[in-house]
Amino acid sequence: MKALFTKAVAVMIVVFARAVTAVRAIWPESGPPQRQCIYFANHSSHGDFILIWSVLPPWMRVRTRPVAGADYWLKSKLNRFIGCDVFDAVLIERDREKRAQDPIEVMSGVLDTGASLILFPEGTRNETEARLLPFRSGLYNLAKARPGIDLVPVWIDNLNRVMPKGEIVPIPLICTVTFGEALTLQPEEARETFLLRATDALLALAPKHAGDGQ
Amino acid sequence: MSAAGSDLLLLLFGVGGVLVLASSIGFVLKQRLSPDGSNVVIENLNARINAWWIMVALIGVAFLAGRIGVVVLFGFCSFAALREFVTLTNTRRADHWALACAFFIVLPLQYYLIATEWYGLYSIFIPVYAFLFMPIMAVFRGDTERFLVRIAEVQWALMICVFCASHVPALLSLDIPGYEDRNVLLIAFLVIVVQLSDVLQYVWGKLFGKTKIAPRLSPSKTVEGFVGGVASATLIGASLWWITPFSALQAGLLAFTIAIMGFFGGLVMSAIKRDRGVKDWGHLIGGHGGLIDRLDSVVFSAPIFFHIVRYGWSLT
Numbered sequence: 001m002k003a004l005f006t007k008a009v010a011v012m013i014v015v016f017a018r019a020v021t022a023v024r025a026i027w028p029e030s031g032p033p034q035r036q037c038i039y040f041a042n043h044s045s046h047g048d049f050i051l052i053w054s055v056l057p058p059w060m061r062v063r064t065r066p067v068a069g070a071d072y073w074l075k076s077k078l079n080r081f082i083g084c085d086v087f088d089a090v091l092i093e094r095d096r097e098k099r100a101q102d103p104i105e106v107m108s109g110v111l112d113t114g115a116s117l118i119l120f121p122e123g124t125r126n127e128t129e130a131r132l133l134p135f136r137s138g139l140y141n142l143a144k145a146r147p148g149i150d151l152v153p154v155w156i157d158n159l160n161r162v163m164p165k166g167e168i169v170p171i172p173l174i175c176t177v178t179f180g181e182a183l184t185l186q187p188e189e190a191r192e193t194f195l196l197r198a199t200d201a202l203l204a205l206a207p208k209h210a211g212d213g214q
Numbered sequence: 215m216s217a218a219g220s221d222l223l224l225l226l227f228g229v230g231g232v233l234v235l236a237s238s239i240g241f242v243l244k245q246r247l248s249p250d251g252s253n254v255v256i257e258n259l260n261a262r263i264n265a266w267w268i269m270v271a272l273i274g275v276a277f278l279a280g281r282i283g284v285v286v287l288f289g290f291c292s293f294a295a296l297r298e299f300v301t302l303t304n305t306r307r308a309d310h311w312a313l314a315c316a317f318f319i320v321l322p323l324q325y326y327l328i329a330t331e332w333y334g335l336y337s338i339f340i341p342v343y344a345f346l347f348m349p350i351m352a353v354f355r356g357d358t359e360r361f362l363v364r365i366a367e368v369q370w371a372l373m374i375c376v377f378c379a380s381h382v383p384a385l386l387s388l389d390i391p392g393y394e395d396r397n398v399l400l401i402a403f404l405v406i407v408v409q410l411s412d413v414l415q416y417v418w419g420k421l422f423g424k425t426k427i428a429p430r431l432s433p434s435k436t437v438e439g440f441v442g443g444v445a446s447a448t449l450i451g452a453s454l455w456w457i458t459p460f461s462a463l464q465a466g467l468l469a470f471t472i473a474i475m476g477f478f479g480g481l482v483m484s485a486i487k488r489d490r491g492v493k494d495w496g497h498l499i500g501g502h503g504g505l506i507d508r509l510d511s512v513v514f515s516a517p518i519f520f521h522i523v524r525y526g527w528s529l530t
Binding site for chain 2: 169171173
């Protein structure tokens with residue numbers, strides 16, 4: 001009964017996201033990824049993973065779990081319901097002091113079940129004018145812990161204009177989710193080199209549109 | 215069934231027949247020239263024809279549902295068009311309330327006024343009230359960067375996507391003696407003429423086009439396409455006089471006006487696309503691009519057609 005209810009809520013959230021943003025996926029030439037992977041995306045809104053989730057083909061959607069901050073998604077009953085029950089998020093405690101478990105171990109454990117992950121390597125929402133914040137080391141550490149897995153860059157465009165921080169009413173604007181070709185961690189690749197390469201791969205997907213006032 | 219109903223059905227069957235013909239031609243062309251789907255022009259042509267089937271079906275259902283159906287359909291068209299338009303503007307965070315207001319108050323209110331036939335208010339609501347109050351909402355946030363550009367863009371978006379587009383369902387409120395309950399056919403006349411004008415300009419252009427008419431704005435438009443398209447749309451408009459309150463000559467002249475306005479509307483909207491660096495307004499309609507790509511000629515012709523008919527034929 002509860003499973004049916006959460007499924008209905010998930011469908012409603014996806015329908016709502018699509019109605020507001022008319023979101024459209026842009027796939028690389030090789031098409032949607034066919035294997036288990038880690039999607040890493042730019043992060044500017046709590047709705048980011050919902051948008052990625054909405055454009056994934058349904059068979060991929062059911063085995064893809066977002067990685068999210070425990071502080072936000074455990075804040076209220078509603079947040080907990082949407083985060084844990086509906087989207088089955090892998091919750092990470094961001095405060096080092098409160099951590100009971102190493103986040104990399106948690107995420108690796110989830111990867112070992114065969115699930116794909118949605119990860120925001122900036123670690124927090126980008127509220128600056130810069131296109132990306134510097135990546136934290138999480139993506140590198142995870143890639144090192146599970147080196148065989150594809151890392152797929154995903155650029156979410158325009159969602160920050162739909163719902164800027166602090167606003168409660170979303171503005172209907174067209175969003176796109178652009179997927180890039182997968183990368184993998186090279187053997188012996190240094191942390192800095194890898195994170196720079198991943199950042200560049202993600203930035204390369206950002207459209208240069210007139211709408212951002214530049 | 216009423217006379218209007220049977221005329222409408224006849225018209226829908228006629229349009230259906232044209233689409234069957236178009237789909238057949240598209241199928242033969244595909245078999246001959248692009249069996250493996252590699253000819254881009256043929257594939258795009260077939261995508262466009264398929265999209266036409268869906269658009270005609272939607273309009274047909276709305277017409278048969280009557281006033282509410284038409285108002286709701288064009289309300290949703292305005293919503294999708296406004297979304298495409300605002301996506302390409304320079305709005306900033308400080309415009310958030312103003313934009314929310316445009317989408318969730320101005321747009322529904324305008325269509326509510328259309329549905330209740332309050333001509334005195336719906337014809338000035340956006341040009342006067344939204345024009346003054348939207349910048350007031352934006353100014354509260356105190357962000358002056360590109361202020362004039364931002365408020366001008368939002369006002370323009372509302373005028374084109376909501377105000378002008380709402381003049382299509384507004385045709386239902388005209389009160390023409392001897393034409394009671396048939397106003398929906400005026401919308402059919404407008405939409406058929408303006409869309410056929412676009413399609414025929416494309417067809418004439420593809421067949422005979424040599425001289426570019428506006429190379430910097432729209433490289434695909436040609437003089438041959440323009441002349442052939444407008445002339446044939448005028449003739450088709452004249453031959454549709456039986457669904458209108460006009461004589462054949464009047465119907466032809468109105469069709470000519472509609473086609474010309476539609477052509478220039480397409481050019482203006484093309485200029486905006488060029489400026490914004492995009493090829494299409496969006497991806498809503500397969501093969502055509504965004505909704506505005508299909509609606510641009512309608513929004514430019516609808517208010518003019520509305521006012522000519524209102525002045526010349528309507529009692530209200």
